[in-house]
Amino acid sequence: MTTIEDVAIIGAGLSGLTLALALHSQSIPCTVYEGRSAPEDIGGAIVLSPNALQILDTLAIYPSIKHEGYECETVVFRTQDDQIIDAYEIGNEEKYGYKALRIYRHIIIRELLRRLSENHIPVHYGKKFLRICAETESQVTWEFSDGSTGRAGSVVGADGIHSRVRQYLYPQVKPRFLGIVAVAATVPSCLVDIPRGYHLPAIIMSPTHPGYIIGSQHPDASEVMLGRQARSVELDRDGWDALIADTRWCIDFLSDGAEGFPPVIRSTVAHIRSDRLNVWPFYVVPRLDGWASDRGRVTILGDAAHAIPPSSGQGANQVFEDVWTYALVRGRGGGAPSGPALRKWSRGRQERIDQLLGFAEEMNRRRMINTSSVEKTYTTCSMTEYLDLEWVFTPDYPQMVQDWLESSGP
Numbered sequence: 204m205t206t207i208e209d210v211a212i213i214g215a216g217l218s219g220l221t222l223a224l225a226l227h228s229q230s231i232p233c234t235v236y237e238g239r240s241a242p243e244d245i246g247g248a249i250v251l252s253p254n255a256l257q258i259l260d261t262l263a264i265y266p267s268i269k270h271e272g273y274e275c276e277t278v279v280f281r282t283q284d285d286q287i288i289d290a291y292e293i294g295n296e297e298k299y300g301y302k303a304l305r306i307y308r309h310i311i312i313r314e315l316l317r318r319l320s321e322n323h324i325p326v327h328y329g330k331k332f333l334r335i336c337a338e339t340e341s342q343v344t345w346e347f348s349d350g351s352t353g354r355a356g357s358v359v360g361a362d363g364i365h366s367r368v369r370q371y372l373y374p375q376v377k378p379r380f381l382g383i384v385a386v387a388a389t390v391p392s393c394l395v396d397i398p399r400g401y402h403l404p405a406i407i408m409s410p411t412h413p414g415y416i417i418g419s420q421h422p423d424a425s426e427v428m429l430g431r432q433a434r435s436v437e438l439d440r441d442g443w444d445a446l447i448a449d450t451r452w453c454i455d456f457l458s459d460g461a462e463g464f465p466p467v468i469r470s471t472v473a474h475i476r477s478d479r480l481n482v483w484p485f486y487v488v489p490r491l492d493g494w495a496s497d498r499g500r501v502t503i504l505g506d507a508a509h510a511i512p513p514s515s516g517q518g519a520n521q522v523f524e525d526v527w528t529y530a531l532v533r534g535r536g537g538g539a540p541s542g543p544a545l546r547k548w549s550r551g552r553q554e555r556i557d558q559l560l561g562f563a564e565e566m567n568r569r570r571m572i573n574t575s576s577v578e579k580t581y582t583t584c585s586m587t588e589y590l591d592l593e594w595v596f597t598p599d600y601p602q603m604v605q606d607w608l609e610s611s612g613p
């Protein structure tokens with residue numbers, strides 16, 4: 204009789220919890236260990252695109268969160284004098300099966316935890332992973348910061364951008380700061396001057412100031428999020444904490460030059476509250492050669508493997524692709540980890556991330572904010588053709604996994 208080996212998942216963020224559910228759907232037992240003492244209730248809303256919603260639908264999460272987010276299909280680009288000059292799709296029910304869903308992260312986490320509990324999948328809080336002690340032919344042992352140890356058939360590091368599990372595979376790799384922080388505020392939309400029929404979300408560009416992104420949140424659009432990106436030197440943890448606590452700086456940065464922007468921006472800026480601010484320094488993980496150990500018993504995924512620039516709008520969405528395809532690979536292997544299969548999986552995943560980074564660059568070209576390029580935009584752009592985004596939004600995951608596993612090479 205084959206014994207299906209259990210999986211230890213480190214981290215109860217979006218990737219860890221979704222992975223637990225995905226493995227459960229493949230009849231692979233797992234346990235989640237989270238360093239924090241309680242479920243995460245921080246961070247802002249994220250935009251889920253059709254490629255992630257397809258997975259959350261398959262896992263029966265989407266129907267129970269859909270009504271708690273704001274649905275939208277297109278982001279428009281506007282000039283400082285409020286002319287729409289471009290647009291691109293972030294979802295489309297007719298073409299891709301789903302509208303994009305802007306939703307608070309804690310809602311998805313809450314729903315995932317509810318489903319894990321229903322399925323008796325254990326989640327242990329206050330268990331901070333420290334290091335892998337040994338990986339053998341049949342199991343992995345590791346140590347927690349409280350001195351206790353664990354043992355499982357395999358370990359998956361879903362422990363975010365500063366992953367400790369990654370240190371086992373890549374002791375020298377450190378996340379790289381992109382020199383940019385995003386500052387965002389949320390404001391009740393009843394305080395914002397939004398003209399009738401005004402399309403949100405919108406990116407409003409300026410030849411003289413950093414542009415804004417503004418979008419609706421909550422199913423009834425009762426809140427708007429206003430964000431802007433600032434250049435920054437890298438700070439240490441205390442430095443970032445101090446910046447986040449410096450609400451005066453955040454508000455001043457969001458307000459700087461707002462008088463030259465349309466009323467929707469001016470009225471939002473006028474109502475920013477110091478307790479509704481968020482600061483997000485942009486880090487990426489350098490491109491890694493693979494995400495699994497030779498034996499395949501230690502793997503990383505999600506932000507631990509590939510935190511990618513936010514301009515792609517795909518950071519969280521790629522997390523769902525990682526976990527779903529990982530579970531499909533494990534399911535096809537009868538539940539046992541296989542080094543060669545997981546190498547093919549991580550190569551296939553990395554190729555897709557690379558394609559998405561190319562896509563992000565294209566988006567960046569459209570979000571140009573330096574003076575010369577904005578002038579160019581103003582003079583040459585009319586509404587561009589929609590990009591062909593089927594490859595982003597409607598992947599056939601089982602086929603993708605099959606193609607990877609049948610591919611040649613190590």
Ligand SMILES: Cc1cc2nc3c(=O)[nH]c(=O)nc-3n(C[C@H](O)[C@H](O)[C@H](O)COP(=O)(O)OP(=O)(O)OC[C@H]3O[C@@H](n4cnc5c(N)ncnc54)[C@H](O)[C@@H]3O)c2cc1C
Binds near residue numbers: 217218219250331505
């Ligand atoms: C403010 C903000 C806004 C964002 N907006 C968007 C967006 O609009 N669109 C988008 O696509 N993406 C967005 N992202 C990115 C997206 O949220 C991430 O890509 C995604 O959350 C990564 O999920 P993850 O589970 O891999 O990592 P994380 O969410 O970082 O979760 C990792 C978990 O592991 C735990 N952990 C860490 N170390 C240990 C340890 N040693 N032992 C045990 N547990 C540990 C952590 O406590 C955490 O719970 C945003 C991120 C932030 C911060």
